[in-house]
Amino acid sequence: MSEHREFEQVTAKAHANIALIKYWGKRDEQLFLPMNSSLSITLDKFYTETSVHFCEDLKADVFIFNKCIANVAETNKVSRYLDHIRKMAGVERYAMVQSINYVPTAAGFASSASGYAALSSAAARAIGLDVDEKKLSQLARIGSGSASRSIFGGFVEWTKGNLDDGSDCYARQIEEESYWDLCILAIQLSDKKKSISSRAGMKHTVETSPFYNIWVKEAEKDLGLLKDALQQKDFERFGHVTESNALKMHATTLGANPPYWYWEAGTISVMNQVRQLRDSGVLAFFTMDAGPNVFVICQQKDKEVVENTLLTLDEIEQIYVCQPGPGVTYLSK
Amino acid sequence: MSEHREFEQVTAKAHANIALIKYWGKRDEQLFLPMNSSLSITLDKFYTETSVHFCEDLKADVFIFNKCIANVAETNKVSRYLDHIRKMAGVERYAMVQSINYVPTAAGFASSASGYAALSSAAARAIGLDVDEKKLSQLARIGSGSASRSIFGGFVEWTKGNLDDGSDCYARQIEEESYWDLCILAIQLSDKKKSISSRAGMKHTVETSPFYNIWVKEAEKDLGLLKDALQQKDFERFGHVTESNALKMHATTLGANPPYWYWEAGTISVMNQVRQLRDSGVLAFFTMDAGPNVFVICQQKDKEVVENTLLTLDEIEQIYVCQPGPGVTYLSK
Numbered sequence A, B: 001m002s003e004h005r006e007f008e009q010v011t012a013k014a015h016a017n018i019a020l021i022k023y024w025g026k027r028d029e030q031l032f033l034p035m036n037s038s039l040s041i042t043l044d045k046f047y048t049e050t051s052v053h054f055c056e057d058l059k060a061d062v063f064i065f066n067k068c069i070a071n072v073a074e075t076n077k078v079s080r081y082l083d084h085i086r087k088m089a090g091v092e093r094y095a096m097v098q099s100i101n102y103v104p105t106a107a108g109f110a111s112s113a114s115g116y117a118a119l120s121s122a123a124a125r126a127i128g129l130d131v132d133e134k135k136l137s138q139l140a141r142i143g144s145g146s147a148s149r150s151i152f153g154g155f156v157e158w159t160k161g162n163l164d165d166g167s168d169c170y171a172r173q174i175e176e177e178s179y180w181d182l183c184i185l186a187i188q189l190s191d192k193k194k195s196i197s198s199r200a201g202m203k204h205t206v207e208t209s210p211f212y213n214i215w216v217k218e219a220e221k222d223l224g225l226l227k228d229a230l231q232q233k234d235f236e237r238f239g240h241v242t243e244s245n246a247l248k249m250h251a252t253t254l255g256a257n258p259p260y261w262y263w264e265a266g267t268i269s270v271m272n273q274v275r276q277l278r279d280s281g282v283l284a285f286f287t288m289d290a291g292p293n294v295f296v297i298c299q300q301k302d303k304e305v306v307e308n309t310l311l312t313l314d315e316i317e318q319i320y321v322c323q324p325g326p327g328v329t330y331l332s333k
Helices: A072-089 A112-126 A133-141 A145-151 A198-208 A212-231 A235-255 A265-279 A300-310 B072-089 B112-126 B133-141 B145-151 B198-208 B212-231 B235-255 B265-279 B300-310
Strands: A010-021 A026-028 A038-054 A062-065 A095-101 A155-159 A170-175 A182-189 A284-287 A294-299 A316-322 A329-331 B010-021 B026-028 B038-054 B062-065 B095-101 B155-159 B170-175 B182-189 B284-287 B294-299 B316-322 B329-331
Touching: A010 A112, A010 A145, A010 A212, A010 A235, A010 A284, A026 A198, A038 A112, A038 A145, A038 A182, A038 A212, A038 A316, A062 A072, A072 A095, A072 A112, A095 A112, A112 A133, A112 A145, A112 A329, A133 A145, A133 A170, A145 A155, A145 A170, A155 A212, A170 A212, A182 A265, A182 A300, A198 A235, A212 A235, A235 A284, A235 A294, A235 B235, A265 A284, A265 A294, A265 A300, A265 B265, A294 A300, A300 A316, B010 B112, B010 B145, B010 B212, B010 B235, B010 B284, B026 B198, B038 B112, B038 B145, B038 B182, B038 B212, B038 B316, B062 B072, B072 B095, B072 B112, B095 B112, B112 B133, B112 B145, B112 B329, B133 B145, B133 B170, B145 B155, B145 B170, B155 B212, B170 B212, B182 B265, B182 B300, B198 B235, B212 B235, B235 B284, B235 B294, B265 B284, B265 B294, B265 B300, B294 B300, B300 B316
Parallel strands: A062 A095, B062 B095
Antiparallel strands: A010 A038, A010 A329, A038 A095, A038 A155, A155 A170, A182 A294, A182 A316, A284 A294, B010 B038, B010 B329, B038 B095, B038 B155, B155 B170, B182 B294, B182 B316, B284 B294
């Protein structure tokens, strides 16, 4: 078919993101269609670089992760994802995939968003698919829901859509990364036990939590409030909506059957410290994904006082100071 | 009127209780009528002893608390409560009230339940009211909702009722204190900041949390499940329902606007330790009231392993080992 075409190696760099309005629950497990729309900030410090080359002489996909041959399970996962891309392009050729992760995953920060955003971007371009960013966000979504948002920089909205085929479900940038003088402190806790994955957690919650339907309604409301606050550059309201949305997401897990929770002692210590900072007049707000680590959001001018105050807590191992980051870029060889 | 009758001093002793199905939200603020029925265990270790004497020669109520004259605000609160009793009895005479609290309130354990159960019992008998225990639970309720349960020992159900005047809202014992070989570890955390009171918290939650209506339905369901488990002496199911109900109550606070939470780092540490104990085969379960302290429930045979495991946590200051306790008793002089 296209066996004699020449394919070039393409390298893409994509950044992680932190959701302010959380993606929590799927309406379609296969297509990664979410129950509610979400909104995130792309983070400049955490990213993945992935090179894809569809080569004529390979007998199988090869996946090199952080400069080592990946294990069979990981390679199969990437292969299944590439099957999707190959099918779209009508190309039957194996690929060499090399990926380097600059996300501290051992510290409990998720890398699937930047990972699948980089993989989808590199693979699509390497195989010659002519796709715009909207379509790219849909391609990335098939690997990991939140990856759809990592295609873009700055403030990104992922619209849930209503159609069964997912064609109206995609992400887009709503504000650029330079829009606001924000600072995001990604806080790594010293006690980082492995808990239930976000994928398993959201499924269990959708199926068993009596609070879940309320969550879906609240998330849509919060999304509107957050976009309003963004438009009006009202940082205080922006922060309160962010914090409230995260707490409601975590509340749903407490209602699941059996109940579960992602928090460790350090999670609460940071939450309480942030509340105390606000009581003393410093505008700082927290959010947590499906894990114990906390992200604290403040304005650049308050960065030092927030960071120094948090560093007094025993349970904190490290703080990564991030700013809003860019969308996917392609690197020349 | 009754000015020439003789009144004797009466001393009543009432114990604190811990709710397994939480009382969370009022449908009537004046009459302390709850939105949902609740179920508790009375605790043998924590109690209040209160003496009441309606004396002819007093010019005002006198309230001696822990052997000191109480301040004006506390005395006024007791006076307003006694007004209610005086009105019922048709007696106009001031009282000398002496109360000693054996509840470690400075450690964050609530004393209003045992306090108002002892005060109502002593006052009703001292003024010559002929009331049975059901009526007494309604009298205690007017002082503090959970006090209605402290009239009884063992396992106690407080039925919410439906009538506006509260006449069908009362507590009763459903199982005796000797019924089950239980052990309740009341865990005092070292970090005990003052947080929002349960009274203010439940009001704020009823008014603003989108999860609140779900809570009311869940509490009624959990009550049925817990009574079933009690009847079948199924400790494991009993524990799971208890834990799940507490978590759902706390989930409602995360949805309030603005959100709030009662937990400290130590709260989560104990929760996680209890979960780990269960993973290792020891049946222990937790519950928390409107505060950071945790109550851990296990069977007598597991008491030592549970206590010793919990004592390894830094955040724990002291553990009070309780058993199900008795209802109100009257002490002779």
